[in-house]
Amino acid sequence: MSSAHPRLSLNQATIKYADLPTAISVTAGAGIGSIGLWREPVAEVGLARATELVADSGLRVSSLCRGGFFTAFEGESRRASLDDNRAAIEEAATLAAAGAPGSAAVLVLVAGGLPAGSLDLAGARERVRDAIGELEPAARASGVTLAIEPLHPMYVADRAVISTLGQAVDIAEEFPAESVGVVVDTFHIWWDPAVLEQIARAGAGGRIASYQVCDWLTPLPADVLLGRGMMGDGHIDFEPLTRAVAAAGYRGDIEVEIFNQAIWNADPGEIAALTARRFAEHVSSLWA
Amino acid sequence: MSSAHPRLSLNQATIKYADLPTAISVTAGAGIGSIGLWREPVAEVGLARATELVADSGLRVSSLCRGGFFTAFEGESRRASLDDNRAAIEEAATLAAAGAPGSAAVLVLVAGGLPAGSLDLAGARERVRDAIGELEPAARASGVTLAIEPLHPMYVADRAVISTLGQAVDIAEEFPAESVGVVVDTFHIWWDPAVLEQIARAGAGGRIASYQVCDWLTPLPADVLLGRGMMGDGHIDFEPLTRAVAAAGYRGDIEVEIFNQAIWNADPGEIAALTARRFAEHVSSLWA
Numbered sequence: 420m421s422s423a424h425p426r427l428s429l430n431q432a433t434i435k436y437a438d439l440p441t442a443i444s445v446t447a448g449a450g451i452g453s454i455g456l457w458r459e460p461v462a463e464v465g466l467a468r469a470t471e472l473v474a475d476s477g478l479r480v481s482s483l484c485r486g487g488f489f490t491a492f493e494g495e496s497r498r499a500s501l502d503d504n505r506a507a508i509e510e511a512a513t514l515a516a517a518g519a520p521g522s523a524a525v526l527v528l529v530a531g532g533l534p535a536g537s538l539d540l541a542g543a544r545e546r547v548r549d550a551i552g553e554l555e556p557a558a559r560a561s562g563v564t565l566a567i568e569p570l571h572p573m574y575v576a577d578r579a580v581i582s583t584l585g586q587a588v589d590i591a592e593e594f595p596a597e598s599v600g601v602v603v604d605t606f607h608i609w610w611d612p613a614v615l616e617q618i619a620r621a622g623a624g625g626r627i628a629s630y631q632v633c634d635w636l637t638p639l640p641a642d643v644l645l646g647r648g649m650m651g652d653g654h655i656d657f658e659p660l661t662r663a664v665a666a667a668g669y670r671g672d673i674e675v676e677i678f679n680q681a682i683w684n685a686d687p688g689e690i691a692a693l694t695a696r697r698f699a700e701h702v703s704s705l706w707a
Numbered sequence: 708m709s710s711a712h713p714r715l716s717l718n719q720a721t722i723k724y725a726d727l728p729t730a731i732s733v734t735a736g737a738g739i740g741s742i743g744l745w746r747e748p749v750a751e752v753g754l755a756r757a758t759e760l761v762a763d764s765g766l767r768v769s770s771l772c773r774g775g776f777f778t779a780f781e782g783e784s785r786r787a788s789l790d791d792n793r794a795a796i797e798e799a800a801t802l803a804a805a806g807a808p809g810s811a812a813v814l815v816l817v818a819g820g821l822p823a824g825s826l827d828l829a830g831a832r833e834r835v836r837d838a839i840g841e842l843e844p845a846a847r848a849s850g851v852t853l854a855i856e857p858l859h860p861m862y863v864a865d866r867a868v869i870s871t872l873g874q875a876v877d878i879a880e881e882f883p884a885e886s887v888g889v890v891v892d893t894f895h896i897w898w899d900p901a902v903l904e905q906i907a908r909a910g911a912g913g914r915i916a917s918y919q920v921c922d923w924l925t926p927l928p929a930d931v932l933l934g935r936g937m938m939g940d941g942h943i944d945f946e947p948l949t950r951a952v953a954a955a956g957y958r959g960d961i962e963v964e965i966f967n968q969a970i971w972n973a974d975p976g977e978i979a980a981l982t983a984r985r986f987a988e989h990v991s992s993l994w995a
Binding site for chain 2: 533538539540541544571572573575576577582583585586609610611612635637638639641643653654655656659
C-alpha cells in the first residue's frame with residue numbers, strides 16, 4: 420500500500436456516490452490516514468455501524484459535515500434545526516472517539532442563507548451568532564468544536580450568510596476556543612484581500628478547527644456549487660494560504676473536499692489515488 | 708412625458724441590444740434625465756456622431772463604461788491596454804462635455820482577471836494599482852475621474868481581481884480624489900460585512916464616483932455574469948446601502964445597470980419605463 424502524506428484527509432464529499440464502507444475502503448486503499456465524514460452516508464448505515472466501520476478501519480476522523488442552517492426566524496423550524504444540530508454534535512463526538520488517535524471532534528457549520536422573502540442580511544447574521552451561542556454549551560459538554568465555515572460570497576443569499584473568514588472569527592471569538600472555531604477552505608476564501616491576516620488572527624486565537632483544500636475552476640459550472648476542482652486544475656495558489664495556515668499553528672489534518680460532477684462520476688478508488696498525488700504536488704510540499 | 712426620479716440614470720447595458728440613438732430615445736421617452744454610456748455602442752456610430760446625439764438629447768451623461776483590464780504582465784498587450792484606456796479617458800471627457808449640466812466625466816474601470824496560467828493574485832492586484840498610477844495624469848489633465856469598480860469575488864479569477872470596496876478605496880486613496888474614485892454597485896458589494904463602513908469611508912474621502920443599483924437573483928444563471936436583476940426581483944435590501952451612500956455625501960446620478968438575458972430580450976422602451984418604476988419603489992424613496 421502506497422502511503423499518502425500523513426496529514427491528508429479525504430473528505431467524503433469528494434467521492435460522494437460511495438457509501439461509507441466504500442469510502443473508508445478507498446481512503447485506506449490510497450494510503451490516506453484520515454477521513455472527513457458526512458452525516459447522510461453515516462445515517463445510511465446507522466451511527467452504531469458507522470462507528471464500528473470507523474473503528475475497524477484504523478483511520479482518523481478529521482471532521483463531520485455538517486451542521487448549521489440556522490438563519491430561520493424564531494419558531495418551529497428554528498427549534499428543529501437547533502435540535503438537529505445537537506444530534507450532530509453527539510455524532511461528531513461519537514465518530515471522533517471511534518477514530519484512530521489524532522481524530523478531531525469537529526462539526527462543520529454552514530450558516531444558511533436568507534429566509535424565504537427576507538432581505539435582512541444583518542439580522543440573519545445575528546441569528547447565526549445566537550444559534551451558535553445556544554449550541555455552544557452542548558458542544559463543550561461533548562468535547563466537540565463547532566467549526567464555522569465562511570462560504571464564498573456567491574452563496575450569501577441562498578446558502579451561507581457568513582462570507583468571510585474575518586466574520587467567522589468575529590463570531591467564534593465570542594466563545595471559548597475549545598468549543599467554537601472556524602474552517603479555512605481555500606475555495607471560499609482565496610479571493611479575500613485580508614485572507615492572510617485573518618488566517619494569522621484565527622491561528623493566534625487557536626481558532627482554526629479545519630483546513631480544507633480544493634481549487635477554483637473557470638468557467639464556473641451552471642450549478643455554482645460544483646465549481647470546486649482538484650488542486651492544480653484551477654486558479655488557486657496553495658502556497659501562501661498553506662504556509663499561512665502552518666505558520667498560524669494549525670497541526671491538524673488537511674481535508675480535500677471537492678464537489679464536482681466529473682469527479683463524482685469517476686471511480687472513487689482512482690479519485691482517492693489522484694487526491695493523494697495532487698495533494699503531494701500542490702499542498703503537502705509546502706507543509707512545514 | 709412622465710418624469711422619473713431626477714437622479715435616475717439608465718445604464719446602456721440594461722438595454723444592451725439598443726443602438727445609441729434608440730438608447731437615448733427610450734431613456735428620454737421614459738422621463739429619465741441621465742444615461743450611462745458604453746464604449747462599444749458609442750464606437751458603432753463614431754464618437755463625433757455620439758457626441759451630437761448626446762448634446763441634442765438634453766440628457767446628462769453619468770459615466771462611460773469601461774476601461775481597465777490591465778492585469779497583464781509588462782509587454783505589448785499591457786501597453787496596448789493602457790493606450791486603449793487613454794483613448795477611453797478622452798471619450799469620457801468628450802461625452803460628458805456634450806451632456807447636459809450635471810454630467811460626470813467618469814470612466815468605470817474593471818480590473819481584469821488573472822493572466823492565463825498565472826496564480827499570482829497579489830501580483831495582479833499590484834499591476835492594477837500600477838496601471839492606475841500610469842493613467843492618473845492623463846485622467847487629471849482631461850478632468851476625468853477613474854472609477855475603480857470592485858467586482859463580486861466570484862469574478863476574481865477571470866474578470867476582476869479587485870473584489871471589495873475597501874480594496875478599491877485603498878488604491879484610490881493613493882491618488883487625488885478628483886482623478887481616482889470608486890464605483891459602489893449593489894450587486895457586487897451587498898454581501899460584504901464591512902460594506903457600510905467602507906461606503907462611509909469612501910464618501911468621507913470624496914471617492915464615490917458612481918452609485919449603481921441592481922438586484923441579486925437566485926439561482927444564479929449558468930452564465931454568472933447575467934445574474935443581475937431588476938430591483939425588487941432578488942435578495943438585496945437597497946435601504947441600508949442607499950442611505951449609506953446618501954449619508955456619505957454622494958449627490959450624483961444613480962445608475963441602473965442590469966445584465967440579464969430576459970431583460971435584454973424585452974422591448975427597450977418597456978425596460979426603461981420598468982426601470983423608472985422599480986427605481987421609484989425600491990431606491991429613490993430612500994434618497995434624502
